[in-house]
Amino acid sequence: MTQSLIWSPISGGITAPIGFQAAGLSAGLKPSGKPDLSLLLAPDDAVCAGTFTTSVVRAACVDLCADRLQVTSGRVRAVVTNSGQANACTGDRGLADSLLITEAVADRLGCSQDEVLICSTGVIGVPIVIDPLLAAVDPLVSALDPDGGAAAAKAILTTDLVEKQIALEAVLAGRRVRIGGMAKGSGMIHPNMATMLGYLSCDVAVACDLWQDMVCRAVNRSFNAITVDGDTSTNDTFLAFAAGDVLPEDQLEALEEGLTLVAQHLARSIARDGEGATCLMEVQVEGTDLETEARQIARTICGSSLVKTAVHGRDPNWGRIVAAAGRAGVEFSAEAVALWIGPHQLMSDGQPLPFDRAAASAYLSERACGGYLVDDTVQIRLSLGDGAGQAIAWGCDLSDQYVRINADYTT
Numbered sequence: 001m002t003q004s005l006i007w008s009p010i011s012g013g014i015t016a017p018i019g020f021q022a023a024g025l026s027a028g029l030k031p032s033g034k035p036d037l038s039l040l041l042a043p044d045d046a047v048c049a050g051t052f053t054t055s056v057v058r059a060a061c062v063d064l065c066a067d068r069l070q071v072t073s074g075r076v077r078a079v080v081t082n083s084g085q086a087n088a089c090t091g092d093r094g095l096a097d098s099l100l101i102t103e104a105v106a107d108r109l110g111c112s113q114d115e116v117l118i119c120s121t122g123v124i125g126v127p128i129v130i131d132p133l134l135a136a137v138d139p140l141v142s143a144l145d146p147d148g149g150a151a152a153a154k155a156i157l158t159t160d161l162v163e164k165q166i167a168l169e170a171v172l173a174g175r176r177v178r179i180g181g182m183a184k185g186s187g188m189i190h191p192n193m194a195t196m197l198g199y200l201s202c203d204v205a206v207a208c209d210l211w212q213d214m215v216c217r218a219v220n221r222s223f224n225a226i227t228v229d230g231d232t233s234t235n236d237t238f239l240a241f242a243a244g245d246v247l248p249e250d251q252l253e254a255l256e257e258g259l260t261l262v263a264q265h266l267a268r269s270i271a272r273d274g275e276g277a278t279c280l281m282e283v284q285v286e287g288t289d290l291e292t293e294a295r296q297i298a299r300t301i302c303g304s305s306l307v308k309t310a311v312h313g314r315d316p317n318w319g320r321i322v323a324a325a326g327r328a329g330v331e332f333s334a335e336a337v338a339l340w341i342g343p344h345q346l347m348s349d350g351q352p353l354p355f356d357r358a359a360a361s362a363y364l365s366e367r368a369c370g371g372y373l374v375d376d377t378v379q380i381r382l383s384l385g386d387g388a389g390q391a392i393a394w395g396c397d398l399s400d401q402y403v404r405i406n407a408d409y410t411t
Contacts, residue, residue, distance in 0.1 A: 007168040007258045010178065013149030016167030017178040017203035019043035019243055023143035024155030027136035029084040029129045035155035036083040037133060039105065039140050040199055046243035047205075048076040048117070049212040051219050053236035054192040059088035060095035062237060064102070065117045072114050074208035079117040079239055080105050080140075081156045081197065082128055083184075087120040088234040090127040097128045104134055108141045119197050119237050121158055121184060123410055153182040156197055159405065160186045164269040168258050172251045178203050181262040185270040187406060189228035190303065194236035198223065198266055203244040204255065214256045215240045222263035225295055225393040227303040228274035229402070271302075271394040272376070276401030279367045280394060281311060284381045285325075288389035293330040295391035300328035301380065302395030311378055312397035316360035318346040325382060338383040 015022045021041045029036040042048070050069050052062050069076060080101060087094050102116040109116070120128065143151070153165040167180040185196030193216075206214070219238055240259070247255060272280040283301045285294040301307055304324040310317040318339055326334070335350035342363040344355050367376045378397075 004257065004261055006170045006254055007261055008170070010167045010169045012147070012167045012180060013153055013165035014040060014180040014182045014199055014201050015146050015149035016169070016180040017201045019203060020180070020201045020241070021144040021146050022148035022152035023140050023145060024148065024151035024153070025136065025140055025143060027140070028132040029082055035151070037136055037140055038081045038152040038155035039078060039144060040152060040201070041078045041109065041144055042076070042201065042241040043243040044077060045205065046077060046241045047074040047208045047211055048239055048241050049074060049208065049215040050237065050239045051194045051216060053194050053233060055232050055234055057089065057234050059086055059120055059235045061087060061098045061118045061120050062235060064095065064098050065119070065237060065239070068114050068117060074211070075115065076117055077111050077115040078105060078109060079119060079199065081119045081121070082133060083121050083156055083158055085120060085122040085126040085128045086124045086235050087126070087128050088124045090125065093127050097130050100130065101128070101133060104137045105141070108137055117239065119235065121156065121197050121235055124234055149180065149182065156182065156184040158184065158186070159275060160184055161273055162269070164266055164273070166262055166265045168262055170254065170258055172254055173248050175245070177247070177255065177258070179258045179262050181266050183266040183270060186273050187229060187275040188231045188233045189226060189270060189274065190230045190232045191223050191226070191236050192232055193219070193224065194238050196233055196236055196270060198238040200240040200259070200262060202240070202242045202259070204242060205244050205246045206242045210252070211240070211242050214252075214259055218256065218260040218263045220295070221260055222267040225299060225391065226267045226271045227299055227393070227395050228271060228277070230303050268394050271396050274396035274402070275405045276399040277396035278312065278399060279397050280377045281308070281396055282377050282379050283393050283395070284379070284390070285384065286390040287336070287383045287385035287387050288330060288332065289387045290389045291391050294389040295393060297325050297328040297330050297382070297384070298391050298393035300324050301382070302393045305398060308395065308398035311364060312399050314361045314364040316341055316344070316346070316357060316364065321380060321382070322347070332384040336385040340381040342379055
């Protein structure tokens with residue numbers, strides 16, 4: 001996680017902020033019997049902001065969430081998540097099942113159906129196993145707990161190898177403020193204005209429109225800056241809840257810093273947990289005119305199959321990096337390019353430099369070792385001029401295991 005002088009890590013995940021509760025359990029939606037149903041409950045004064053997949057092929061739950069945020073002006077209390085079935089491309093049944101589930105949860109919580117959102121994840125084209133899920137609503141609500149963040153984080157996973165959660169705390173205007181988050185994602189990762197499934201909680205009150213703007217900026221600098229395989233999901237959803245006392249306006253910049261740090265930690269965790277990955281790739285681009293241009297180039301490099309396979313093969317084949325930058329759709333002078341892989345500079349002023357190829361390969365090998373190390377991040381830095389634009393994107397290497405995982409995903 002990026003270091004901050006203000007925000008410090010704490011335990012508790014999504015339920016670390018005051019007033020939030022969560023639960024996770026196995027409802028029998030997965031043949032494995034693993035946890036597959038979660039619920040997050042916010043205080044009754046909460047507002048919620050969201051970003052969603054831009055795919056025209058999307059699950060009914062995505063449209064339902066977006067519609068309810070619009071109808072309620074963000075006044076939403078809860079989100080239920082089922083894992084195992086994406087409930088996308090399932091015809092009229094997709095919406096009907098989503099409505100049945102949110103109605104059942106709302107009745108049990110004693111709130112309006114419009115105050116309950118639903119997210120689904122799993123195999124596309126497969127409807128929710130509805131009867132076991134509905135039977136699990138009562139025990140799910142009964143299991144809600146201020147310490148339920150870990151259980152909820154586990155219940156939203158699919159092919160993930162690790163749970164993804166974080167909580168940060170800071171003292172703003174003399175009071176403790178907490179932000180928590182959880183996410184899932186490992187494959188089909190290339191979000192546009194959203195992430196796979198991600199949730200954030202915060203125990204301060206923020207006006208809905210302002211909160212939505214803050215969330216969108218944080219998403220652009222985190223989830224929209226990662227890629228695993230170039231495939232945007234049908235179900236991508238990020239929901240952020242805020243509830244509590246109002247902060248002074250001069251503290252909102254610090255609050256947004258915490259929001260962005262939580263989102264970036266979760267995004268990095270998703271990229272690191274890419275299917276078959278052995279390391280995290282972090283690409284820093286600087287010197288463009290605009291931040292958006294730098295991010296576009298960085299994400300193009302992260303998404304290049306040739307770059308990803310070179311990193312996996314411990315091959316410092318830097319030509320693939322600059323080639324990917326050149327096709328990103330951003331104008332820059334090739335004569336201004338400077339490039340580093342870790343501590344090794346490979347180009348300056350558009351010209352190749354002599355470098356120790358064996359040492360550069362060793363740098364890659366030290367990080368792409370197949371395990372979760374303290375530092376398993378391959379850092380690539382590209383300077384393209386003297387513009388103020390700079391951004392970071394994250395990805396992972398591409399191994400034969402990715403093909404194995406996805407070749408027989410449903411068989």
